[in-house]
Amino acid sequence: MIGLLIRDLRLSVKAGGGFGLALAFFLIVSVLVPFGIGPETALLREVSGGILWLGALLACLLSLDRIFALDWEDGSLELLATSPLPLEMVAITKSAAHWITTGLPLALVAPLLGLFLNLPEDGFLWLVISLLVGTPALSAIGTFGAALTVGMRRGGLLLSLLVLPLYVPSLLFGSMVVSNGASGEAVGTPLALLAAISLGSLAILPFASASVLRVNLR
């Protein structure tokens, strides 16, 4: 399992691997928003938490279809399915690799982008915490979506349609953590719910991903 994780991480930093793509997209979205909204710092301050979470979510979406597609195309997925690694473990490892290459770096650069969007200073810590707690769910749900659409032509489009509605709760509670934190209100409840979504998806979805992979590999 560690071997698979290391292989996926190694592949993601090689040419065409997609590491940095999500990061660059997140950066561009966050930099473009002030141009769209205008230079009103008070307005930006209000929406910055939500914008940053939305940006992170869309950036996450960008690399989802590669989770299984490459292994499907070159036949490694079949070979993995006949290997001693259970497919559930493969799904968890793929989610972990996706999170390490997108969710984690997004959470780490988010404070810098918060600066661009005039995020109130009390919000910075909560922004990083909410992204660290919430993005594992995005990777786990995305892995499930990728497993559903693997081998499908133009599956990426369908994948976005399937996955985006499932991202709504994370987006809701994530941006609530940031905005509550920024205005000095209690963040306990939305943070707990955000963590619950992440833990729940990590516990259940690998099994769902594995069973749809089995069907898709037939």
Next chain:
Amino acid sequence: MLEITSLACARGAVQVLQNVDLNLIAGEAVVLRGPNGAGKTTLLRIIAGLSPALSGQIKCASDSIAYSGHADGIKTNLTVAQNLNFWAGVFGQRDITTAFDAFDLHDLRDRPAGEMSAGQKRRLSLARLLVTGRPIWCLDEPTVSLDQENVARFASAVQAHLARGGAALIATHIDLGLADARIFDIKPFMCRKLVETDPFADWEAA
């Protein structure tokens, strides 16, 4: 080692094989023959556990089958050694030098797999079988794009595997030069009929 009794196989909604009976004992190689579209690949995928059988039984020890299909399963961005080390790790093996020896890959060791020719990729793909440590090899057209010298290398790798007590089931159209391989022609088992598919059968069975 492998015991198949009255197996029926379907590809999509069409049943392609019926009443297949096949026994594979240790040290034996069976060459699967049959015209294009007969169902050789379908049969091998079912034995490998990738697809479900329509009916019939497959008996073998768990985790005993090493499958190799049409695709090489090679990461073009990684080197030959990295590719093979990965599979060795997945199958819990350490030694990849015997696999390198068997398919003469030492010179290519640190080459990115993407820079190799189709035949060289095939050799790497076949070398993977040796790091699985599994006794039954199920191979689908293993010699595609191999030259004569490497077909001979492949044949001697299979012979060595059989000598270690392994077994092999190989779908191929060419003569591999395996002297005592048994030919199993699936033509008599071919059939063509539509299968009524019940999308909920899986759930009921589970």
